Each structure stands twice: as structure tokens, then as C-alpha cells.
Amino acid sequence: MAHNPGAGPPRALVIGGSMAGLFTALLLRKAGWRAEIFERIGSELAGRGAGIVTHHQLLEIMRRCGVDTAAARVGVPVQGRRVFSRSGELVAEMPLQQIVTSWGHLHGLLRKAFPDDHFHHGRALVRVEERGARVAAHFADGSVEEGDLLVGADGIASTVRAQLAPNVTPSFVGYIAWRGLVDEAALSESTRADLCDHFPFCLPPGEQMLGYPVAGVGEVMERGRRRFNFVWYRPVAGPGALQDLLTDRDGVQHGLSIPPDRIRPEVVARMRADAAATLAPQFAEVVERTPQPFIQVIQDLAAPQMVLGRRTVILGDAAFVARPHVGMGVTKAAGDAETLMEALGRNPSDMAAALAAFEADRLAFGAAVVRRAQRLGLYIEPRELSAEERAHAEHHRQPAAIMAETAVATGIAA
Numbered sequence: 001m002a003h004n005p006g007a008g009p010p011r012a013l014v015i016g017g018s019m020a021g022l023f024t025a026l027l028l029r030k031a032g033w034r035a036e037i038f039e040r041i042g043s044e045l046a047g048r049g050a051g052i053v054t055h056h057q058l059l060e061i062m063r064r065c066g067v068d069t070a071a072a073r074v075g076v077p078v079q080g081r082r083v084f085s086r087s088g089e090l091v092a093e094m095p096l097q098q099i100v101t102s103w104g105h106l107h108g109l110l111r112k113a114f115p116d117d118h119f120h121h122g123r124a125l126v127r128v129e130e131r132g133a134r135v136a137a138h139f140a141d142g143s144v145e146e147g148d149l150l151v152g153a154d155g156i157a158s159t160v161r162a163q164l165a166p167n168v169t170p171s172f173v174g175y176i177a178w179r180g181l182v183d184e185a186a187l188s189e190s191t192r193a194d195l196c197d198h199f200p201f202c203l204p205p206g207e208q209m210l211g212y213p214v215a216g217v218g219e220v221m222e223r224g225r226r227r228f229n230f231v232w233y234r235p236v237a238g239p240g241a242l243q244d245l246l247t248d249r250d251g252v253q254h255g256l257s258i259p260p261d262r263i264r265p266e267v268v269a270r271m272r273a274d275a276a277a278t279l280a281p282q283f284a285e286v287v288e289r290t291p292q293p294f295i296q297v298i299q300d301l302a303a304p305q306m307v308l309g310r311r312t313v314i315l316g317d318a319a320f321v322a323r324p325h326v327g328m329g330v331t332k333a334a335g336d337a338e339t340l341m342e343a344l345g346r347n348p349s350d351m352a353a354a355l356a357a358f359e360a361d362r363l364a365f366g367a368a369v370v371r372r373a374q375r376l377g378l379y380i381e382p383r384e385l386s387a388e389e390r391a392h393a394e395h396h397r398q399p400a401a402i403m404a405e406t407a408v409a410t411g412i413a414a
Helices: 019-030 056-064 103-113 159-164 189-195 241-245 265-278 281-289 329-346 351-380 387-396 399-405
Strands: 011-015 034-038 051-053 076-084 090-102 125-131 134-139 144-147 149-152 171-183 199-202 208-214 227-235 294-302 312-314
Touching: 011 019, 011 134, 011 144, 019 034, 019 056, 019 103, 019 329, 034 144, 051 103, 051 208, 056 329, 076 189, 076 208, 076 399, 090 103, 090 199, 090 208, 090 227, 090 399, 125 159, 134 149, 149 159, 159 312, 171 241, 171 281, 171 351, 189 281, 199 281, 199 399, 208 281, 227 281, 227 351, 265 281, 294 351, 312 351, 329 351, 351 387, 387 399
Parallel strands: 011 034, 011 149, 076 199, 149 312
Antiparallel strands: 051 090, 076 090, 125 134, 134 144, 171 227, 171 294, 199 208, 208 227
């Protein structure tokens, strides 16, 4: 049944209940909109085994959303960065205070701030239809919702983008990240001392391993009960190599992601053996004791437009996906949502002007973040580089540059 708008504030249909969707809906509600979230998953989104580096802008926008970041303990503070050699020797160190957290914990804080009766589970978008001054979302269950604005915040596999900009697709960049979480208590005392209060790296040739502490089970943050999150970037070279990694226990080949529990045991065993052979012993121990490592296929996505209709926009990972080296994915999504809210506020009676202003700002920023991430990851790509690319790659493989430039907000200019 179609939504009957009636009188009252403007209504936003936010497609996707992950970070970008929650930021968008929370900020629009603060600005007086009726914002509804439609999430295709039929239950609360499970905590994902991924870490997040926070930035000042992200914390400020969370406060605008109604999250008390002082009382809520957003994450775990780390005091600095370290680089370990293959033998486990500490070869470089740099002070840099940051708060690091987990996807599940941050999502939980935002989700708690959003009213349950406006978060609709099990609503898989099928089609967007613009109807003059209104826009309609058609869902797989046959329902239809109408609003004044539709926001595609539905991630890298966005249904909104697939319908309205079908030629805009992500591209595989030639390498993957093995990721995982291990209980701090499962690690040896010496490894905890070396890694678990810091943001450490190990730099095998053409690869990069990093990690940092995040909240433990039940979102506890006390030392000894936390978890250690690792990200190990590795090139995937040769025909069929990626397909082999994404072929599951039953021989089924997945597209560009595979459920962690479907990864073949021999693939995980080979990865653990490689860790023992190439990484610092501290990181090899982390990999060995991580119960369920998973694969992230690294991709680039840069949409040429974020406004896809008179009343339809995309933001967050639906529009731009930058390699994780910049650590800006969630902050970028929050900034997209804030800019959209502010543009609508400055142009309350001119939707076209509001969306144009939003796009002009965030299109340039998203493209700059993607470019920055590409440069940071060049030296991992298994391909022939140009002279300019080789210069960037050589710079970004140095420990000092990696410590100073990974997952920081500086160096991004539109």
C-alpha cells in the first residue's frame, strides 16, 4: 500500500540501514524531516568483524545526531604507531593519538539513537519511481512508499545506483585484505605488550599488515577483554587466483565477497602458513589465533553523479568506495549526510538547488578521497606502474610515510 503523505513535514525514504543510512536519517530528523529507513535484512544488522578509525569530524557529526560521544565511549584510545620488522624488531615509532573502534559498536550507538518504529526491516528495494513532486520506492514484498526525497544509502552493491546509473560499477584493484578479530586474552603477554595499545604495522615486500585494539565481546573496552583487529593487504596475481579464493566449501564461486564460514579450510590454512613465513612473529600469532578470518576484496568506485533524479540521491559507499588505507569510509558517509541536510536547510523550497549544492560539494570530496586511497595502495597492486605511479608507490612503502599517512584526514584535497 502506498504511503499517504497528508500534511506535515517533508518525508525522506532512506534506503539502507547501515552507517550512511543512519547518519542520513538521524540528521534529517534533527532538521525536521520525517525520515524512514528501509533495510533489506530482516533482522538487526549483525556486528561485522571490521575496525574503524574515527576522526574529529566523525565525532562531531555523531554529536549532531544525538549520540553523547563523551558518555558512550566511542572506542579505544591508542597513543601512537609502530612498525615491526620480519624478525619482530620494533624499527619505527610515531606518536599519534586516535580513537579506534569496531563497526558493530559504532553502528549500535547510532542505531540506539534512532526510533525503532521508523526503522523497517525486511524491505528490499526493487525499483525507484519519480512521480513529479514525489518519489516512490517499490519493495520486493509488494509495498510502495512515497516521499519527497529518496536517499540511496545502500552500499557498494546499491540497488538505487544499479537502476538509475547502471554503468557505474566498482572495479577490483588487484589485491585483497584478510581481516579478523582475535580476543586480546588469547594472545601471549609479549604480543599484547607490543601490539594491543598501539596502531602497529608490518611491511612485507608488496604487502601491508596493520592492526589496532577494538571493543571485546559485549562491547567491553577494559584492557585484557578487548579484541585486536587486523587488516592484511595482499596482491592477488595470476588468472583465476581471485576466483579460487572466492570458491566456497561446496565449490560454489561467489562474486566479490564470500561469507567467512564458507571460506575453504585449505585457503585459511595457506593464509596462516604465509603469515608465519612473512610477517613479524607478533602478527603471525594474531593471524594464527584468529578464529574466523575473512576476505575483503578491495575495490574502487567513483560515481560521476550523486543526484540521480529530481528527488533521488546516492551517498556513502553507494557513491564512492575508497580503499581502506585512508580510513575515511564512515567519516565520508557522515559528511555526505551532514552536507545533504545542510543543503536542504538552505533551500527549503527548491529541491533542485539543494541537491545541486549537495552534489557539487560531495562529488569533489568523494573523488579526492578515492584518489588519495589509490595512491596509498599503489605499491600493493600487482601490475606495471607508470613512472609517476612508481614514485608514489616508493614513497608510500616507507615506514615513516605509512605511519604518517594511513587512516588520517590530512592529504585529501578536492
